[in-house]
Amino acid sequence: MIANYLPLLVDGLADAALIFFVAVGLTLVFSVLRILNVAHGSFYALGAYLSVVIGTFLAGRGWPVLSLGALVISPLLIALMLGPLIERTLLRWTYGRPEALQILVTFGLFLILEDLQKLVFGVQPYSQDISMQLLGTSHIGGIVYLNYQLLLIVLAVMVGIFLRLLLKKSRIGKLIVAVVADEELARTVGIDAPRVFLLAFSIGVFLAALGGALASPTIGVAPGLGAEIIVLAFAVVAIGGLGQIEGAAVAAILVGFTRAAAIYFAPEFQPVAPYLVMVAVLIFRPYGLFGSIGLRRI
């Protein structure tokens, strides 16, 4: 009996893993900068594009194994190039401003990045699945799965644990938590809050780009990718509670399972499944599963 539902479990978790990378970055940025970043999905798309381009280049030079490295190098490059640039030149002017203005600014940024992406990578779809092929397949519940899909689940768990440890145990994490808890007080005790903002935003960019890069071997990369994922990430963040890392993880699993279950049992509901979950959660818990008014957000 359990074996019958094993594929559903694996599909749900694999889907949840990819959503988690993006949603956790979005929620981290919100918790520190208090900005709901509409452009977050663009970093996911850029991560996917750059990873495909670098991976294809490496594979073309006879180094297919190195294309696995491209999955980490690409988001790192994007975070280093775009994170500080965008935070310092654009976002810092919106801190403390009305939320509507912040959303408009990040929406403008989203449009710019979408066009930039078309300018740099063109409008044709890309694909590069060497990383996926390298890792082979496994049989689970009578169904062949890509080991790469299973790796994604493991990586998502590792990233979740790493983030929690980073915030709880490391000096940087403690500084972030201090700024989140009370920015004014943090500044008075000498914490360089602008630097913490920059760091947190860059980590958020990295996580989004990592999600895109890790997704790229299993998907087709084409314009519109960023818009699609950001809508889903917003739903996940709303379900989990804005600014809640554990909330993002639980919500991603919930959405992943719901989407997989819809495909198995009621395919007609698959496109709306995440949003039905969101509506159901928000009716009973308007601040999300882990959210609450006035409490520390991280």
Place this chain on the structure above:
Amino acid sequence: MTSLKAIATALLLILSAAIGSASAQTNKPAEIGFGIFTFTSGPAAAYGMPGRNAAELVINQINASGGIGGVPIKPIYVDEGLGTDGVIAEFRRLASDNANQVMIAALSSANCLALAPVAEQLQMPTFMWNCDTHQLFLKDSYKYVYRTNSSTVPEFVADVLYLLSVDPTFKTIAIINPDYAFGRDAGLIVKETLKALKPDVEIVAELYPKLGSPSYNTEISRLVSAQPNVIFSNFWGADLENFVRQAAPRELFARSKVILALGESALQHVGTLLPDGVIIGVIGDGYWLAPDAQRKPQTRAFVESYRQRFNEYPVFPSFKMANTLYAVKAVYEKALAINKDRWPTRDDLVAAAKNLKTDTLTGTLSLREDNDGLVDQIVGVTKKDPAYPFPVMGEMVRYPATMVTPPAGTDPIAWIESLKPSILATVPKPGSYK
């Protein structure tokens, strides 16, 4: 003296305007604008660009040989990636310019359904080069809209006939199509055809993922777990390529007999992932290695030019576009002959298109009384060929258009329901098209 000069100038202007006007009515224009609609961006571009590439080649070739009636074609390409609203806006903009005499639109069935009433309203001759949905002429009849290819009914009925020829004993089928008119229509046609010809078949899964979906991994798990004997899909463009890339390593093609109704368009990109024996459709007769195509020197020259220019062989969307352009040229030539070389108006063009029968690069195209096109259907299976680095189509069948197309004026689904299993004894067998 001044007033005399003014009067003379005015007369001269009026005279020249009158001459100019008369000239515009009777003489050939300097060029004729063709609005050409296809996807050149996004996931659909994998299917749309071969159409655009073919348009570029054919128009260059027509212009190099003197144009149409001595007038060169000026193509204006419109990206359907704009979305339906944007496509309609562009269509209206182009139609408002009298220099644009013909629209070759569109690729997407959804865009075709939206554009047809607009074309009618603007009285713009529109030749639908790729839209397959049988709904196009189902409820409305049009004067200015023609379809220069076949519709979903002959295309998918042919696939089912082929399937029943190669595997008459299968019991279960799963369907996975994109979630819009084309995918839903195909699902309905396949189910109705099976109900008429093999009613004991059970549909074990029916999935309609979003058009342009980047990942099908969960759908693939669902298909594998349903264990169907046969899987039917009319994915196209990047959707088709993504599906094949994701499904092949997960042994989907090894576990079920798969029909990829538009599979020929992806053979050169992902064909190496497919085993032999996958049923491949062409939706029409535009296969570059088909015997009819190979017999025509003009087609062989087109294939070679295409390969040299774009570094790959033309796929069936390329032929749909090329055949449409040659059909429009034939319409112009017919209109010019009827008009005794007076340059045709838009109304002259649509009148000339009625009941046109013309040779194409890959066979013949007949435009019926109801403006719908009649085109033969080629279906085959993947087969490795040492001459090419990708599989080609083997065991081909060429179903005559009249055999698989509902007659004009009949309800397509009612026509499918009227099919009898005895038709299977009369259809050409796999491998008969040589």
